[in-house]
Amino acid sequence: MTKLIQIEGLHYRPDDLPKDQPDILRGIDLEVDEGAFIALVGENGSGKTTLIRQINGLLQPSAGRLRIDGLDPQDPYQIHALRSRVGLLFQNPADQIVASTVAEDVAFGLENANLPSREIQSRVTAELEAMGMAQEASHPPHLLSGGQIQRVALAGILARSPKILLLDEPTSMLDPLAREAFLSQVIDLHRQ
Template identity: 45%
Template sequence: MSNRIIETQQLRFTYAEAGEVAPLVLDGVDLSIEEGSFVAVLGHNGSGKSTLAKHMNAILLPTGGKVYVDGIDTSDEARLLDIRRTVGMVFQNPDNQIVANVVEEDVAFAPENLGVPPEEIRRRVDDALKAVGMYEYREHAPHLLSGGQKQRVAIAGVIAMAPRCIVLDEPTAMLDPIGRAEVMKTIKQLNRTSGVTVVLITHHMDEAAQADRLVVMAKGKVIADGAPREVFQRVEELKAVGLTVPETTELLWQLRQAGVDVPLDALSDEACAQVLYDLLNREGA
């Protein structure tokens, strides 16, 4: 898997107007996202993660450095439509993305604007709603749905554009735990079954732990990049920038601080329980 769908090179960005001096929100970010991967970008508010997301489909353009989407320079205005077709965006608040009074009409909105033929739109809308588990709600009014359901409709609207990559900017921030679980299940399924590249911007440790790759940002820079089970072992480093680690890692880390020899890479509840079970058996032997 060597095809890079998104690449940033020494990306710098400031919200300052011309002539103003303001701190860099992104400060020399080098990042490659492989096609078909599931990458989480983790960081506090103000770390630059949402600003980075908005560079991935040219909502924002670099102050310095370059961003490429499928090899296209995002500052090439003539290619903006190609960029937006390649990378779809899902935001925090689903209410801001829902534009129609019926679910299936909402999902059809973007493909219609792209000039997709009507029979192809019908197929895409049905496929997209099935992909997010909302097909039986296709004739419902979106405003009567739960937060998690609305967000899944918003994701379906992006899927219907047939992008090769979906960037989700804190898509669960306004949802309850049930809604969050629904959306995470949908995202993972999309990546696994359809091969869509997923970039998930989040500040939730448990969501970040579900990705194949984890990029951690602080003060506009990438400070860690690797598999979640590797990155989360850097407990002191993450705590130093105000981030916590998953509860499983925290428990194992506390045990290690107390001198107990346990691995730190058991991220899931099941894996952590197995480590503790083995430990108790070992102590009891």
């Protein structure tokens, strides 16, 4: 089976961390096969978000080696290809909403990938329908609930068809009903 994520001896220490504090990540080894569904669990501040940001190339390791679908997140020439293959839903999805309407936001990543406008429209429509957000396509995102914003952000990620989907504490800002619905959607996505 193909290894989509390979991490060997990963360490991360921010420059501003006091010398008497240990590295945030220390000696992480991880392999994830294509098609796997995994969850990283741990206490607050244990490095889960830091590890996810390493995988997506948002943070650079202090030491160690990463290969994400064969790409090196530390190589600036490979970062664009990496980010087209890895979708990341932030812990606070409102932080990744950038447009004035729901449909424009879902289209944003596709437009930056220079896809034809018909393809963009088709993908936006399909993902908004899949997320149950088609009725809100022309709405401003700032008027949506937290759960709706999360679905818009996820629709924008899925419209790009990433090979790897990273969700950073995806249920932390949801009420129990929205949490159950979201987890059900994620499980359905994995089955597809």
